[in-house]
Amino acid sequence: MEIVKNTVVSLQYKMYDSEGELLDQTEADEPMVYLHGGYDGIFPVVEEALHGKKTGDSVDVTMEPDDAFGEYDAELVRIEPRDVFPEEIEVGMMFEADDPESGDVMLFTITEIEDGKVVVDGNHPLAGKRIRFAATIDEVRPASAEELEHGHVHGEHGHHH
Structure with missing residues (x-):
């Protein structure tokens, strides 16, 4: 299945600073899961790069501060x-x-x-930094009606009510 609006995407990622230092990453048994399609679950630039991809595909996106954690103020x-x-x-x-x-x-x-x-x-600790986001897609599935109504993922690795 292709990543399109209103799909649930599960992925493994690593995030690096401009010097290549690892800043954050998912754990193998705890992927990042988000609702695709402008629900603010992931950086918009990364979401755009993921659009149209499938399980097993990878993306590697370098984001300027304005696309990531903002400029330092x-x-x-x-x-x-x-x-x-x-x-x-x-x-x-x-x-x-x-x-x-x-x-x-x-x-x-x-x-x-x-x-x-x-x-x-009050700045985010990564404000003003260029960030590289490298990810591999684990799974893509249609979002449930409840997930679409709430605007976020439910179930394992998602939001629990």
């Missing part, structure tokens, strides 16, 4: 007073906070704790 780095944080914090911890400008909930990472101040960064 220095305005998303903030310095906050230490006393607005819980007692037990350390560099690398992540937390959600409301963005006062947009009202959206954002994910921030603590990058520095020093002199009564905490530096937090």
